[in-house]
Amino acid sequence: MREISETSIQAVNAKALLIRGHIIRMLGEAGSGHPGGSLSSADIVSCLYFWEMNVFPDDPRRPERDRFVLSKGHAAPVLYAALAEKGFFPVEELDSLRKLGSPLQGHPDMRKVPGVEASTGSLGQGISWSVGMALAGKMDPPSGHRIYALLGDGEIEEGLVWEALMAAAHYKLDNLVAFLDHNGLQIDGPICEVMSPEPVADKFRAFGWETLVIDGHDIRQIMQALNTARIVKGKPTAIIADTVKGKGCSFMENKAEWHGTTPNREQTIQALKELGINQA
Amino acid sequence: MEKQATRDAYGKALVELGHRYRDVVVLDADLSKSTKTVDFAKTFPERFINAGIAEQNLMGMAAGLAASGKIPFASSFAIFATGRAFEIVRNSLAYANLNVKICATHAGLTVGEDGGSHQSVEDIAIMRCLPNMCVVVPADGITTHKAVEAIYHRPGPVYLRLGRPSVPVLYDDSTEFSIGRGIELRGGKDATLIGCGIMVAKCLEAAERLKIQGIDVSVVDMHTIKPIDRDLIERKARETGAILTVEEHSILGGLGSAVCEVVCEQYPVPVLRMGINDQFGQSGAPDELLEYYGLTVDRIVENTVRLISNK
Numbered sequence: 001m002r003e004i005s006e007t008s009i010q011a012v013n014a015k016a017l018l019i020r021g022h023i024i025r026m027l028g029e030a031g032s033g034h035p036g037g038s039l040s041s042a043d044i045v046s047c048l049y050f051w052e053m054n055v056f057p058d059d060p061r062r063p064e065r066d067r068f069v070l071s072k073g074h075a076a077p078v079l080y081a082a083l084a085e086k087g088f089f090p091v092e093e094l095d096s097l098r099k100l101g102s103p104l105q106g107h108p109d110m111r112k113v114p115g116v117e118a119s120t121g122s123l124g125q126g127i128s129w130s131v132g133m134a135l136a137g138k139m140d141p142p143s144g145h146r147i148y149a150l151l152g153d154g155e156i157e158e159g160l161v162w163e164a165l166m167a168a169a170h171y172k173l174d175n176l177v178a179f180l181d182h183n184g185l186q187i188d189g190p191i192c193e194v195m196s197p198e199p200v201a202d203k204f205r206a207f208g209w210e211t212l213v214i215d216g217h218d219i220r221q222i223m224q225a226l227n228t229a230r231i232v233k234g235k236p237t238a239i240i241a242d243t244v245k246g247k248g249c250s251f252m253e254n255k256a257e258w259h260g261t262t263p264n265r266e267q268t269i270q271a272l273k274e275l276g277i278n279q280a
Numbered sequence: 281m282e283k284q285a286t287r288d289a290y291g292k293a294l295v296e297l298g299h300r301y302r303d304v305v306v307l308d309a310d311l312s313k314s315t316k317t318v319d320f321a322k323t324f325p326e327r328f329i330n331a332g333i334a335e336q337n338l339m340g341m342a343a344g345l346a347a348s349g350k351i352p353f354a355s356s357f358a359i360f361a362t363g364r365a366f367e368i369v370r371n372s373l374a375y376a377n378l379n380v381k382i383c384a385t386h387a388g389l390t391v392g393e394d395g396g397s398h399q400s401v402e403d404i405a406i407m408r409c410l411p412n413m414c415v416v417v418p419a420d421g422i423t424t425h426k427a428v429e430a431i432y433h434r435p436g437p438v439y440l441r442l443g444r445p446s447v448p449v450l451y452d453d454s455t456e457f458s459i460g461r462g463i464e465l466r467g468g469k470d471a472t473l474i475g476c477g478i479m480v481a482k483c484l485e486a487a488e489r490l491k492i493q494g495i496d497v498s499v500v501d502m503h504t505i506k507p508i509d510r511d512l513i514e515r516k517a518r519e520t521g522a523i524l525t526v527e528e529h530s531i532l533g534g535l536g537s538a539v540c541e542v543v544c545e546q547y548p549v550p551v552l553r554m555g556i557n558d559q560f561g562q563s564g565a566p567d568e569l570l571e572y573y574g575l576t577v578d579r580i581v582e583n584t585v586r587l588i589s590n591k
Contacts, residue, residue, distance in 0.1 A: 110347070118343070124340075129341075129344035133344040136348030137348070139326065163331075
């Protein structure tokens with residue numbers, strides 16, 4: 001259990017703001033990529049890296065580290081921004097996103113970026129890796145490390161996700177937590193219109209997961225859910241985080257078209273201004 | 281002649297490997313009695329994971345285990361391990377260059393009565409074109425045993441192709457087996473027969489028959505399809521001037537294609553590819569199927585004679 005205090009909440013909120021700024025800047029610079037789902041998950045990822053997880057930027061592969069797997073790999077900017085802020089590599093490198101020769105590939109590559117635990121991007125595979133990592137964690141002499149996965153709500157239309165969820169419950173992987181970034185939108189429109197995975201919480205419960213539903217932008221609720229997950233025994237925990245796609249950028253919020261469209265120069269400046277960040 | 285199925289040798293080798301190395305874990309998809317991982321499962325239950333009938337998740341979990349320092353041996357039938365799970369193998373194993381050993385049994389026509397839906401005749405081709413992937417097709421139980429040890433020590437993803445039926449034991453324990461180094465089973469000056477898997481034994485038998493006809497052929501067991509032994513292929517092309525490839529696989533993209541790629545770039549000589557001619561299999565007894573699709577000693581002899589006459 002970790003302590004939840006006003007100070008810790010403020011600290012995570014401050015990091016989430018910085019990360020949102022990085023996301024906007026790097027995507028504006030790259031000219032392609034996925035802002036909507038990066039922004040919707042910024043609070044969850046910030047809470048993991050700056051409150052919940054034990055990670056070691058100076059020794060990224062230390063065996064007892066906690067692992068984060070970005071199953072929705074297209075949200076790579078949120079992961080890169082968190083890793084840079086955490087000190088895994090210099091913040092200046094974020095500007096190389098998606099450029100030839102850059103370690104910051106369009107989707108995360110574990111062989112190129114310190115701190116990236118899984119090469120993801122093809123949807124559904126990260127949660128399957130996470131189950132394997134949690135199994136390995138149970139086999140090892142227990143170091144108590146935990147595995148955290150982040151799924152998109154469009155992603156769970158992939159059949160592989162449900163194979164993985166079934167296996168996690170079957171093997172009683174209580175060292176595994178999966179967040180669902182439930183922003184309700186995918187590329188072609190609302191998930192309920194494209195191919196509804198609803199009711200998502202009922203489905204996770206039916207697959208044997210302890211399932212919590214929270215506001216995915218409320219740091220206190222994210223912290224409380226993570227603490228709850230730590231006391232759940234004999235099964236994995238799903239945290240259904242209701243979020244807003246494009247959160248923090250008024251013209252992107254709740255718009256499917258900002259799934260994979262990047263801001264131009266003026267839009268970048270406006271978005272940073274809204275966040276209260278002056279530099280572009 | 282002593283016989284053993286390569287899958288049986290695999291099952292035994294896995295148990296030995298498990299005793300020696302703590303980081304070996306084995307995954308299967310509800311086929312452990314057929315793939316022969318069942319003995320490992322009984323001996324090391326804490327290191328055996330049954331994925332159920334879910335080959336995609338089998339490969340994804342193997343990725344997570346490998347990323348955590350384990351050396352997973354992931355088994356199913358060849359059709360599912362390489363076909364059903366292809367894109368997970370591609371992105372989670374090959375692209376991430378993870379240390380996972382895909383050990384698939386029931387490859388090729390000799391699955392037999394289950395029919396064309398279960399006869400993988402394209403798996404070598406689709407595994408061979410993946411960057412980082414190594415492809416090994418042992419000819420008998422002895423070299424299967426040695427291959428299991430060898431792939432454990434080779435970092436990165438490997439595809440080990442195994443069969444269902446009992447096949448002749450061609451080697452003894454003193455045989456040297458090294459990934460990427462073909463085995464020259466006999467010398468000869470008129471042509472070279474290059475086989476892999478169960479066709480190596482048939483190549484040897486064909487060579488004996490050809491000898492009676494006064495034709496002197498060399499036989500190579502090309503157990504590693506990737507990285508292929510370019511030096512050996514070039515040397516055999518120079519020495520014999522004609523090559524016949526024989527595989528229980530489509531003639532497109534497998535051993536024959538790999539040999540042709542080397543021959544045409546390094547020392548062009550006539551090559552004739554024997555395999556399954558761009559078609560699917562069907563139900564039947566394994567030997568009937570090999571006969572029907574032309575993968576017999578008789579046809580190897582005929583084709584060799586034809587090849588040499590065109591030199």
